[in-house]
Ligand SMILES: NC(=O)c1ccc[n+]([C@@H]2O[C@H](COP(=O)([O-])OP(=O)(O)OC[C@H]3O[C@@H](n4cnc5c(N)ncnc54)[C@H](O)[C@@H]3O)[C@@H](O)[C@H]2O)c1
């Protein structure tokens with residue numbers, strides 16, 4: 481067989497994969513330089529090579545946003561302070577810098593990402609960098625770069641170094657033509673935000689890399705996440721965090737969504753626990769690689785009523801932001817997370833009353849401290 485045809489044949493076989501449906505181990509071109517078909521004899525790109533008895537060495541990208549610091553604290557309790565590296569392009573406040581390893585990393589810089597993974601022996605990567613729904617619409621070209629090009633860099637580095645990779649998806653990965661109450665794991669996904677489009681892309685690319693290259697990709701679709709000690713980064717569900725700050729500080733809150741806008745929400749402790757649980761789940765228990773997780777759904781009106789039980793003078797007014805409202809109107813009302821509950825025993829702890837009590841206690845005690853000083 482002439483050399484060129486022989487090469488075409490080899491590449492063709494690699495692209496088609498074995499008839500049995502087993503995973504192929506050809507890597508994307510960037511991982512092996514110019515010759516994608518030169519696979520080393522001892523290549524093992526499955527994270528099964530990672531000994532389950534060892535503690536993972538963790539990198540979190542975009543770690544200085546609403547969720548990353550909480551994730552780092554949570555993982556450090558389990559795996560040790562120095563085994564979890566926070567990274568971001570932002571400068572950390574002193575208390576975060578002193579709480580454990582925290583470094584600069586721009587996910588658009590592939591070489592820098594690879595250097596961090598190699599120099600620190602990273603085995604697990606949590607990819608949190610993103611532009612959220614509202615800020616993404618305000619800067620589509622940056623959102624495309626961070627959410628899509630950044631993801632490509634992370635996928636390639638993860639496959640090249642056999643990492644276990646977690647990428648969060650979102651309720652925003654669904655759109656107005658998806659079934660909305662409840663939204664199943666597998667259904668029409670036609671989001672109308674760049675954020676949603678980039679997250680569907682992330683789900684599909686991660687799953688493609690899993691089946692094509694054996695990447696240990698794991699993904700959860702988070703609801704709107706509510707946290708007490710961190711500020712949200714420009715999403716549509718931000719009102720459900722801000723309401724607690726304003727209720728405690730001013731006794732009133734101006735909401736940018738309509739009173740009847742029902743969305744899926746989750747307290748951060750449940751979100752972080754779900755994230756670790758899916759990362760620690762045995763691969764054979766995962767019947768899919770992207771799961772919905774669900775906790776509670778409420779409207780601004782219902783949230784305000786619950787806050788009112790604790791702060792009787794609390795008042796809510798509405799000044800609807802049409803851009804955010806349009807986004808929220810196309811999102812699910814609740815997620816069907818029965819697959820997560822069945823496969824890896826997911827169960828949420830916080831419903832609306834516990835959420836509100838916890839959030840107000842947190843802010844209330846802060847306020848008392850502030851007044852005492
Ligand atoms: N917060 C939620 O309600 C929610 C819900 C669903 C999914 N998620 C997902 O969880 C992840 C974390 O969310 P979050 O709320 O912490 O987001 P956030 O907006 O608060 O933080 C994102 C971080 O990414 C960083 N970043 C931006 N460009 C970067 C770059 N080029 N390189 C490295 N870092 C960069 C930002 O500096 C920021 O600190 C995101 O992927 C988000 O889509 C969040």
Ligand SMILES: C[C@@H](O)[C@H](N)C(=O)O
Nearest residue numbers: 612613650715716717
């Ligand atoms: C839902 C979630 O992805 C984010 N909080 C947003 O509103 O954009």
